[in-house]
Amino acid sequence: MRAGVTRAAALTLVVAAVGLLPWLSGRDPALTVLRARSAEQEATAEALAAIRADLGLDAGALALLGRWASALIRGDLGTSWVSGTDVLPSVVAGLQVSLGLMGAAFAVALPVAAALVAPVLVRGRGTSGAVAAMLAAVPEFLLATLLLIVGGVWLGWFPTAGWHGPAHLVLPAMALGVPAGGLLGRLVADALPAVLDERWVELWRGAGVSPARVAAAALRRVLPPLVPQFGMVVVGLTGGAVAVETIFAVPGIGRTALGAAKSQDLPLLQGAVLALLVLGLAVGALAALVRRRLLGPGLRDAGLTLPAPRPVRVGPAVPLVLAAGLLVLIGWGLLRDPYTVDTAARLAPPDLAHPLGTDGLGRDVLARLGHGAAATVGTAAAVCALSFALAMVLGFAPSIAVGTSDIANALPPVIVGILVAAAAGPGTGGAALAVALISWPALAAHAAALVQEVRASGFLLAQRAIGAGPGWVLVRHVLPSVAGPVARHAVLRLPGIALALASLGFLGLGAQPPAPEWGLLLDESRAYVERAPWAALAPALALAALAALAVSLAAYTSYVTSASYSSSASRSPVRRRTRKAADAH
Structure with missing residues (x-):
């Protein structure tokens, strides 16, 4: 109960911090809007006061937060300070692009994870733990840069920027999907050997159950406790997508948030960050639901834990x-x-x-x-x-x-x-x-x-x-x-x-x-x-x-x-x- 209250309080604090960005910023929001509207206009006290009155910035921090929260409930994310257009269409468009990129990244991640898990299912022990750990540890921005140099510049196989067709999707999807696949494969491959040593596996094999059915049952045994970790992989994709979208000039929600932060377009930044936060929380809730469905009614309350994974033998x-x-x-x-x-x-x-x-x-x-x-x-x-x-x-x-x-x-x-x-x-x-x-x-x-x-x-x-x-x-x-x-x-x-x-x-x-x-x-x-x-x-x-x-x-x-x-x-x-x-x- 206390942990739930703490989660709610922490989430409320994060949302309030997003809503108060115009006041938390070290710059004068009115001056930012003035520069965005007319770079040549002199920043006089009268001009700044008129902008504050127009945007409601002179009402105080609490009034600003309340007005922003009430508009948020109605589905209104405000108006961009730079372009003067509604924020919601820009956020929705960027989110659609990012979701498409994340879907393509998962299409890359699943074969990578399957390749890392297959040796464990066949031999009962993993031989690729170090490979999986290395793939999972490579930062997305680093892998994206290497792919840009090798696949885009040296070999010229794929375009290096833009979002105009399937060819433009390949390098960004690989930059996001390979580390995600390494992490997914490592989670499953680390847990499988201990599961395959459990008593029920020996009994099934002695009864003549086919190896394919044993492997499928072992995967079903492994997946429920790992589903929350899979959700965190998706959350990690949202963070890695910011760098990948920037490197390959993909007009996604991450690149939108970064550009808004650099230009001090705070309404657009608020909408983009909220979209990323909601995406992360939604993935966590979906992971919890999938876990409950996999466990079934019999184990739903008791839960299910995995045996401790075997450590990979590594010398100094x-x-x-x-x-x-x-x-x-x-x-x-x-x-x-x-x-x-x-x-x-x-x-x-x-x-x-x-x-x-x-x-x-x-x-x-x-x-x-x-x-x-x-x-x-x-x-x-x-x-x-x-x-x-x-x-x-x-x-x-x-x-x-x-x-x-x-x-x-x-x-x-x-x-x-x-x-x-x-x-x-x-x-x-x-x-x-x-x-x-x-x-x-x-x-x-x-x-x-x-x-x-x-x-x-x-x-x-x-x-x-x-x-x-x-x-x-x-x-x-x-x-x-x-x-x-x-x-x-x-x-x-x-x-x-x-x-x-x-x-x-x-x-x-x-x-x-x-x-x-x-x-x-x-x-x-x-x-x-x-x-x-x-x-x-x-x-x-x-x-x-x-x-x-x-x-x-x-x-x-x-x-x-x-x-x-x-x-x-x-x-x-x-x-x-x-x-x-x-x-x-």
Whole structure:
């Protein structure tokens, strides 16, 4: 009940923030409208006052929010400040394009997922877990850029921009569908081996049931608990579509929202963000309905859980090699000047003087990569530390942690970045705030689960029985048992947070020129990708290495943790503290 109230409160807060964008913005809305209507007109006090009166901006924040909410109930999204047309038709048109793109992306994702799941159904064990993890970790904007360079520029197989026919759909659908298919395949392939080891599978096979029927039953056993995760894949598509639509000039709802944020067309931005939010919530509700139908009336109330997936065996060599390679690249780049402009060396190919070539202003790409990595990783570390601190505080309020986590999952980082950029303007601080706003709920939910587990353990009852005070129990047992796992979780999210910051920089919502930020470098190189593809490939490959490091590090940590727990149950932190408490008393 409390979690439901928290979800409703968080959703209300998000909708209110969208409605108050004209007041939360750091710019004068009247001045924005004046510039959109007539760039040459002088911004006098009388002209600005007339615009405020015309738009009702002088009525106050609460009156503005109430008027916007009442119009929203009637289906009126307002009038664009830039074009002067109704917002609703633009939002509907963009949403139709985005839904078509998402449908095409799922048409790509399903064969990819099936190819990853098929070996598990045939052999009973997966051999493509690392491949699935890599595909799932590749950011959509990075894959879209690589497809643009290879499939559109080098090979010339498909058009690189526009929305005029099936051929224009291929590259955007692949950019969205391949990571989604990798994630779907990984979810199913990780869960299937444990299901195939269950007793009923052995009995069916002994009774002569065909392998096809066993595989179909195993898939039906796996799908209900995973359906909510499938819904989150769709929500992730809405966030990834913003970058993909921007790269390929697709007139979808994501590109509409980004353009409205940059032009400060706040009514159009409000309508686009609401459409994306409603889409995410609708997908979540649909996933819950599908899950109930798959479970049937017998298991609907009890639910159904899956056995713990088997960890993929990963040695330390892969993350160490990737980390060492990135450190060498960063260190080498830090020894160079990233701001020196040499117009005579514009778009120079890689050579001894410039090992990774130069950009459109003749600046050394290696130097900009090195300095950009230092800034991006430093910002990501600060976001991780802030998220960890909030998680440790809110972990003791499970209803708040779980409720806000559900709403945060429905808001991809790009959408939050658009809202923050509209309110505070683009910049490194705004991008860090946007990523932090959706990073801490997952950690807080993890902390809340650990707190409940530790509080329910038997050794704490023994501690209280022998007279230990609440402060002693909290400081000596609860906090140490929770802080370690949550801290490791936060560290594992560091590469992903860095990639999220890079995606915001790529869209122009993060670091601004001439800052050497990886996402910004990739965006700047798109203007001359046909003449100098190496300028785009360098940051693209660096981001790919960062994604691979995130996957391999998470897989290695999961494998080591699982191995240590399976080798001896006494290695559990709770049981270690139980023995220490018994020895002390």
